[in-house]
Amino acid sequence: MTPVEPLAAGEHARRLAATRTEMERQDVDTLVVGPSTDLRYLTGFDVKPSERLTVLVLPRDGAPRLVMPEFELPTAAHLPDLVERVGWKDGEDASAVACGLFATGEGRPPRVAFSAQLHARFLVGLLDAGLRAELVDGDVVLAPVRVRKSPFELDALRRASGVADRVVEELAAHGFRGASERDVVRTIQELLAAHGNEPVGSGLAAFGENSASPHHHPSERILAAGDTVILDFGGASDGYRADLTRMFQFGEPDPEVRRVHAIVDEANQLAFEAVRPGVTAAEIDAVARRHIDDSGLGEHFTHRTGHGIGLDVHEPPYIVAGNTTALEPGMAFTIEPGVYFEGSFGVRVEDVFLVTDDGAERLNTSSHAIRVVD
Amino acid sequence: MTPVEPLAAGEHARRLAATRTEMERQDVDTLVVGPSTDLRYLTGFDVKPSERLTVLVLPRDGAPRLVMPEFELPTAAHLPDLVERVGWKDGEDASAVACGLFATGEGRPPRVAFSAQLHARFLVGLLDAGLRAELVDGDVVLAPVRVRKSPFELDALRRASGVADRVVEELAAHGFRGASERDVVRTIQELLAAHGNEPVGSGLAAFGENSASPHHHPSERILAAGDTVILDFGGASDGYRADLTRMFQFGEPDPEVRRVHAIVDEANQLAFEAVRPGVTAAEIDAVARRHIDDSGLGEHFTHRTGHGIGLDVHEPPYIVAGNTTALEPGMAFTIEPGVYFEGSFGVRVEDVFLVTDDGAERLNTSSHAIRVVD
Numbered sequence: 001m002t003p004v005e006p007l008a009a010g011e012h013a014r015r016l017a018a019t020r021t022e023m024e025r026q027d028v029d030t031l032v033v034g035p036s037t038d039l040r041y042l043t044g045f046d047v048k049p050s051e052r053l054t055v056l057v058l059p060r061d062g063a064p065r066l067v068m069p070e071f072e073l074p075t076a077a078h079l080p081d082l083v084e085r086v087g088w089k090d091g092e093d094a095s096a097v098a099c100g101l102f103a104t105g106e107g108r109p110p111r112v113a114f115s116a117q118l119h120a121r122f123l124v125g126l127l128d129a130g131l132r133a134e135l136v137d138g139d140v141v142l143a144p145v146r147v148r149k150s151p152f153e154l155d156a157l158r159r160a161s162g163v164a165d166r167v168v169e170e171l172a173a174h175g176f177r178g179a180s181e182r183d184v185v186r187t188i189q190e191l192l193a194a195h196g197n198e199p200v201g202s203g204l205a206a207f208g209e210n211s212a213s214p215h216h217h218p219s220e221r222i223l224a225a226g227d228t229v230i231l232d233f234g235g236a237s238d239g240y241r242a243d244l245t246r247m248f249q250f251g252e253p254d255p256e257v258r259r260v261h262a263i264v265d266e267a268n269q270l271a272f273e274a275v276r277p278g279v280t281a282a283e284i285d286a287v288a289r290r291h292i293d294d295s296g297l298g299e300h301f302t303h304r305t306g307h308g309i310g311l312d313v314h315e316p317p318y319i320v321a322g323n324t325t326a327l328e329p330g331m332a333f334t335i336e337p338g339v340y341f342e343g344s345f346g347v348r349v350e351d352v353f354l355v356t357d358d359g360a361e362r363l364n365t366s367s368h369a370i371r372v373v374d
Numbered sequence: 375m376t377p378v379e380p381l382a383a384g385e386h387a388r389r390l391a392a393t394r395t396e397m398e399r400q401d402v403d404t405l406v407v408g409p410s411t412d413l414r415y416l417t418g419f420d421v422k423p424s425e426r427l428t429v430l431v432l433p434r435d436g437a438p439r440l441v442m443p444e445f446e447l448p449t450a451a452h453l454p455d456l457v458e459r460v461g462w463k464d465g466e467d468a469s470a471v472a473c474g475l476f477a478t479g480e481g482r483p484p485r486v487a488f489s490a491q492l493h494a495r496f497l498v499g500l501l502d503a504g505l506r507a508e509l510v511d512g513d514v515v516l517a518p519v520r521v522r523k524s525p526f527e528l529d530a531l532r533r534a535s536g537v538a539d540r541v542v543e544e545l546a547a548h549g550f551r552g553a554s555e556r557d558v559v560r561t562i563q564e565l566l567a568a569h570g571n572e573p574v575g576s577g578l579a580a581f582g583e584n585s586a587s588p589h590h591h592p593s594e595r596i597l598a599a600g601d602t603v604i605l606d607f608g609g610a611s612d613g614y615r616a617d618l619t620r621m622f623q624f625g626e627p628d629p630e631v632r633r634v635h636a637i638v639d640e641a642n643q644l645a646f647e648a649v650r651p652g653v654t655a656a657e658i659d660a661v662a663r664r665h666i667d668d669s670g671l672g673e674h675f676t677h678r679t680g681h682g683i684g685l686d687v688h689e690p691p692y693i694v695a696g697n698t699t700a701l702e703p704g705m706a707f708t709i710e711p712g713v714y715f716e717g718s719f720g721v722r723v724e725d726v727f728l729v730t731d732d733g734a735e736r737l738n739t740s741s742h743a744i745r746v747v748d
Contacts, residue, residue: 034494048576051490051681051688071676074587074716090678091695116425116495120408120488123497124511137498202422213448302445304464307425314425321465340445 011152012080015042016064018145023060026140029103029110030133031058032126034118037311038142040239043083045076053094053122056083059103067098095122095129102131113138143316147308148330154354156240157309157332161352161363163197164234164242168366171231175373176250181205181218188233197235197242201313204232207250211346214303214338223250228257228345229373234313241313243334245350247370258370260297260339260347265368267291267337268349271305271319275353275360281323281333288337289321297339306334309352331355332363385526386454389416390438392519397434400514403477403484404507405432406500408492411685412516414613417457419450427468427496430457433477441472469496469503476505487512517690521682522704528728530614531683531706535726535737537571538608538616542740545605549747550624555579555592562607571609571616575687578606581624585720588677588712599625602719603747608687615687617708619724621744632744634671634713634721639742641665641711642723645679645693649727649734655697655707662711663695671713680708683726705729706737 019042023031033039033056035049043056043066054068063084066076070087079085086101088094103110112131114123115138123135149157170191176184184205193199206216208227216230223229227250234242247261271288285305292301306319309332317325319333336350351364393416397405407413407430409423417430417440428442437458442450444461453459460475462468477484486505488497489512497509523531544565550558558579567573580590582601590604597603601624608616621635645662659679666675680693683706691699693707710724725738 049491051686051692069589069677071714072587072589075589075591089676114494114498116493117423118494119490120492120494120497121490121511121513123494124488124509127509128511135498135501137495137502139495213446215443215446215449217449302463303443312425318425342448 011150012042012044013082014150015145016058016082019058019141020060022141022144023058026113026136027111028113028136028141029060029105031113031115031138031141032056032098032118033058033115033138034122036115036117037239038115038117038138041146041311043079045079046239047075049117049119051121053088053098053125055098055118055122057098057101059101062103065101067094067101093129095125099126099129099131105133109134111136113141115142139316146310147316148328149310149332153240153310154330154332156238157352157354158363160197160235160237160240160242161244163192163195163237164244165364165366166195167191167233168244168246172248172371172373176223176229176248177374178222180220180222181207181210182220184231185218185233188231189235192233192235197237198239200236201234201241204230206230206346208345209343212340212342212344214340214346214348225251226254228253228347230346230348232348232350239311241309241311243309243313243350243352244364244366245336245348246366246368247347247349249370249372251374252372253370257345257347261349261370263292263295263297264337264339264347265349268335268351268368271335271337272353272360272362275327275355276358277326277328277355279327281317281319281325281327282321284327284335285319285321285323288335292337292339300339300341301337302340303338306336306350308333327355329355329357385524386416386418387456388524389519390432390456393432393515394434396515396518397432400487400510401485402487402510402515403434403479404486405489405512405515406430406472406486406492407432407489407512408496410489410491411613412489412491412512415520415685417453419453420613421449423491423493425495427462427472427499429472429492429496431472431475433475436477439475441468441475467503469499473500473503473505479507483507485510487515489516513690520684521690522702523684523706527614527684528704528706530612531726531728532737534571534609534611534614534616535618537566537569537611538618539738539740540569541565541607542618542620546622546745546747550597550603550622551748552596554594554596555581555584556594558605559592559607562605563609566607566609571611572613574610575608575615578604580604580720582719583717586714586716586718588714588720588722597624602627602631602721604720604722606722606724613685615683615685617683617687617724617726618738618740619710619722620740620742621721621723623744623746625748626746627744631719631721635723635744637666637669637671638711638713638721639723642709642725642742645709645711646727646734646736649701649729650732651700651702651729653701655691655693655699655701656695658701658709659693659695659697662709666711666713674713674715675711676714677712680710680724682707701729703729703731
């Protein structure tokens with residue numbers, strides 16, 4: 001058994017070819033990809049980063065080679081045929097081995113792109129080993145490729161979101177009396193796994209005043225009467241992530257919570273209705289933000305409207321001011337406006353959407369209504 | 375509740391002061407630390423890396439500042455007083471915010487060190503934002519600091535290893551009949567948690583021919599009669615890791631397995647006996663390797679002898695050829711010689727050791743004997 005995942009025939013070849021095309025377009029001579037979702041995307045090799053160098057070196061015109069510790073080669077036994085494996089031994093200079101595989105720049109310093117999550121120690125190590133290059137963010141090459149999902153990827157995203165929706169409905173029936181935030185997160189992860197999602201990602205449960213911290217870390221805080229509750233979770237199917245946020249309330253919600261929730265939900269809906277090919281990511285953010293601004297709550301909407309989703313739970317396209325990326329069919333991202341009152345409560349409503357030929361498909365089907373639990 | 379851990383008074387101040395001293399020694403003007411064990415070590419802030427910039431910027435002479443998303447500031451509410459928090463908003467240029475906090479080089483390009491696990495996207499982002507600097511591996515500064523453990527850290531390492539030893543003994547009584555490698559890893563993680571270790575780290579169980587792959591990824595392979603079994607695991611206490619490897623056998627071992635195990639165990643013991651202040655890491659590796667070479671098995675010992683251990687399961691000092699680091703009291707590392715026969719079986723014996731004033735303390739007390747299970 002190896003951590004190399006099988007995929008539909010040709011899927012990796014297609015991804016590598018699209019990456020080469022983008023390297024041409026961006027005039028990048030070599031792409032260096034460390035253990036990350038980028039490596040998994042290109043080769044199926046799903047391995048954690050360590051202090052030992054493991055990188056895919058992809059010269060614009062040469063063969064892709066995976067440089068890795070020799071004694072770990074058995075773990076990469078089932079790589080696609082198109083990737084050659086190059087082992088290095090403990091005590092050898094791994095950076096020098098990798099450097100020897102780079103494309104030259106033909107009369108100028110080569111432009112070398114590094115995958116976004118490559119650990120800095122390896123980038124600095126390659127420079128120390130003599131690499132002279134113009135350094136480029138790997139997302140310049142990989143984002144335009146990964147952002148366009150294949151039918152295989154869209155299916156996985158749909159499956160993952162479907163499971164998250166089922167878990168929402170079960171949680172509503174579950175009741176949280178006496179539970180802590182951590183207890184609820186544990187229940188969520190168990191339900192995700194029971195319905196077939198990989199329980200990856202940390203999951204978020206925020207009770208009462210904690211719901212005003214958008215990225216709250218679940219604590220031992222016990223649910224109390226009157227608490228507004230934010231649950232934000234997803235898991236993954238074949239590595240492709242789900243991510244949704246729903247509101248719960250312990251006892252009947254305060255009218256102010258209902259009023260804010262209605263405004264946030266309208267912002268979610270208006271942004272959804274604005275999605276179609278050719279509209280920019282920034283415009284979607286602006287639609288959601290304008291509605292919340294017009295409702296007098298603008299200063300409490302403290303984050304971007306959403307993020308792309310795929311093998312990473314956060315990836316391009318980011319739905320944020322300044323992002324001029326024009327939406328295209330096959331892009332997938334969240335819309336998740338939120339409004340937060342420090343020390344009191346917060347509200348967020350989040351779904352995943354796919355861009356279609358003439359609009360958008362909402363992958364999450366569970367109701368946005370506040371679920372009253374006791 | 376926040377992900378900032380409380381520590382003994384003065385522990386973080388001591389660590390930051392030692393880091394500044396090392397920056398002076400290495401002529402480093404600014405240290406940039408991303409979400410990682412380095413950040414946890416210096417500030418107690420234990421947060422996962424994301425696509426949004428979060429970095430501690432430590433100029434040689436100025437105040438340490440944590441640059442992070444403004445809407446996540448509540449999660450860092452309990453940072454040590456000595457660290458100032460600087461928020462940036464979605465849509466702002468976070469790299470530019472961070473760059474403005476760097477020390478200048480006073481007439482030369484500044485030397486800027488980046489923590490080893492910082493994601494390359496942020497290093498490239500800082501360069502794109504105008505940083506002109508000599509890039510330095512952060513371990514040049516942080517390794518000499520982290521490698522010398524405080525009494526607080528030594529206590530945590532002892533606790534973590536003690537729990538791992540208890541789990542070894544319970545596993546021996548447990549029996550694995552009908553279990554897969556993944557089942558055994560799940561049992562290990564449950565037992566580690568039950569005895570008080572954080573079940574971090576993936577844990578390794580390798581049956582039969584899989585035991586010949588030193589970093590095998592646990593599979594659905596079911597234990598079969600005659601299988602040699604490698605179990606390698608640890609968890610953590612207050613973040614400080616345990617890491618031990620013990621051999622099991624389903625039914626009576628083949629005499630050849632016993633012979634190889636005895637040689638590997640002797641190599642472990644000889645390396646242990648060689649540890650004392652002043653000896654280099656490379657010498658410890660050489661002691662273990664020489665014994666296995668002399669036994670005619672040298673070509674099957676395919677990795678270094680060990681690695682430092684602390685908040686990371688692999689950290690300096692690496693016990694490997696070429697590492698001239700002289701051992702000092704307070705250093706902690708594994709000794710884990712191994713011998714592997716592809717397609718057949720492998721053997722490894724691993725403990726954690728602390729360097730003392732006149733030798734070494736073995737933290738693991740569980741027997742190295744092959745445990746016969748059925």
